[in-house]
Amino acid sequence: MNKSTKIIIPIIIVAIGAISMFVLFSMKEAPAKREVHVKPKIVTTEVVQLTNIETLVSGYGKVKSSQPIDLVSEVNGTLISGDSDFKPGLSFNRGDLLIKIDDRQIKLKINSQKSELMSAxxxxxxxxxxxxxxxxxxxxxxxxxxxxxxxxxxxxxTNNEKVKLFLSRFKVYQIYFGIKDLEIELEKHYFYALFDGSILRCNKREGSNVRMGNIIGNVVNLEDYEVEVSVSIDDVNWINNEKIITLNNKEFANKWSGKLERIGSAIDSRTQTLTIYISLDDNFKSMIPEGLFVDAEIPGKIIESAYAIPRKAVYNESYVYLIDNGKLEFRKVNIARYENSYAYIDNGLNDGDTVVVELLQGVASGMPAIPSINTRSERSM
Incomplete structure (x- = not known):
């Protein structure tokens, strides 16, 4: 056996073995593929019933008198008590004499001038x-x-020019107008209440000497309370100007009501809010203290044919999941307003739709789902 024959025979043997193995593997049946079953996801849903939704704007503010007034002395003299004590916290009625400045000297001056007028x-x-x-x-x-x-x-x-000459010659005009000027100065010695109010601060007490320009005290008008409430710029446009506003404080059991008086024009650059001013109903003005912090519930405009769902069930600011024919559907909707933890949808949903009201993770449109339907009463708005 020559050298080339020794090389060819092993090669032939290896080739025959490989062919035999291939034939045997091709004759073996392929294993059956296992069918994948996706388990339907049970999700919390609601059946849509479109209604008109009245929005609500919330705010936090402080009760203030719209007329805080400083009592400023325009004359010099000694303080004397009025109809009652001049002390912080005391209330007074319209027309009460709060305090006065000693008027004896000015009265003497006036009577002296009247004597001269009578002589003339x-x-x-x-x-x-x-x-x-x-x-x-x-x-x-x-x-x-x-x-x-x-x-x-x-x-x-008088239209008689010669009578006017008599009046001038005897200085009647000069004396008369001098007395009227003193009478005006006399009025400045008295501080009469122009409204029902309360004394906030007393800088001077009875017996103190005051000079022109001194601030004697500070009073507030209890007839004209208002509440200053900060509201976000977006919320201002939703306020219903015609509706009654409810005010409350956690420390008080009562609630008060008022109406929108005006909206400020200056924006707070730090908070991006506007101040609105709420006037209190007359029946409540004596029941609510000045300076009290209150929560304001302000009725807003109505969104027609809308539905509210939890904010967490909205994706990418404009999408929600629904269940249609046992499968999830990812649908674009229009959010008219976000309010607290809810989103108000006014376009994209129809009566009878089954909308998902919980946060879903790891899902996609088309996946099978089983609705667990809530009623509106099962969640608080």
Whole structure:
């Protein structure tokens, strides 16, 4: 056996073995493929019933008087008590004398000037009676009405130029207007209440000396309370101006009501909010203290033909899952408004749709699902 024959025979043997193995493997039956079954996911759903939804804007604010007033002295003198004590926290009624400044000197000045006026008129009247008898009665009546305990009457008017000369010559005009100026100064000694209110602060007490420009105290108007509430810019557009607003405080059992008075125009750059002003109903003004912090529930505009679902069930700000024919459907909807933990949908849902109201993870459109249907009463709005 030559050398080439020794090489060819092993090669032939290996080739025959390989062919035999291939034939044997091809004759073996392939194993049957196992069918994959996807287990349906049970999800919480609701059956859609479109309704008109009244929105609600929430805010937090503080009760304030719309008329806090500083009592500023315009004269010098010593403080004297009024109709009641001048102390912080005390209430007063319209027309009460809150406090006054010693008025004895100014009254003496006024009466001194009235005496001069009476002397001037006493000298002038005989001449008017003799030369202008038609005007005498008017000026005599004015003279008789001059009293030391009351303000001067209005100075009689005359078109007679010669009577005016008499009045000027005897300095009646000068004395009269000097008295009226002193009467105005006398009024500045008294602080009368222009409204029902309360004393917030007292900078001066009875017996203190005050000078012009000193702030004696601070009072607030209890007839005109309002609540300042900060509201986000987006929420302002949803406020219903015609509806009654409810106010409450956790420390008080009662609730109060009011109405929107006005909306501020300045935006808080830090919080991006606007201030709205709510006036209180008259029945509640005496029941709510100034400075109290309150929660405001402000009725909003109505969204027609809408449905509310939990905010967590909205994906990518505009998609929700539904179940249709036992499978999940990923549908685009329009969110009209987010309010607290809910989203109000006004387009994309129809009556009778089965919408998913829970957060789903690891799912996709087309996957089988079984609805576990909630009723609206099973969740709180």
């Amino acid at each position: 008129l006493a000298q002038m009247l005989p001449e008017i009676k003799q030369e202008y008898p038609d005007d005498y009665t008017i000026w005599e009546e004015f003279f008789k009405n001059i009293k030391f305990d009351k303000n001067l009457d209005r100075l009689p008017e």
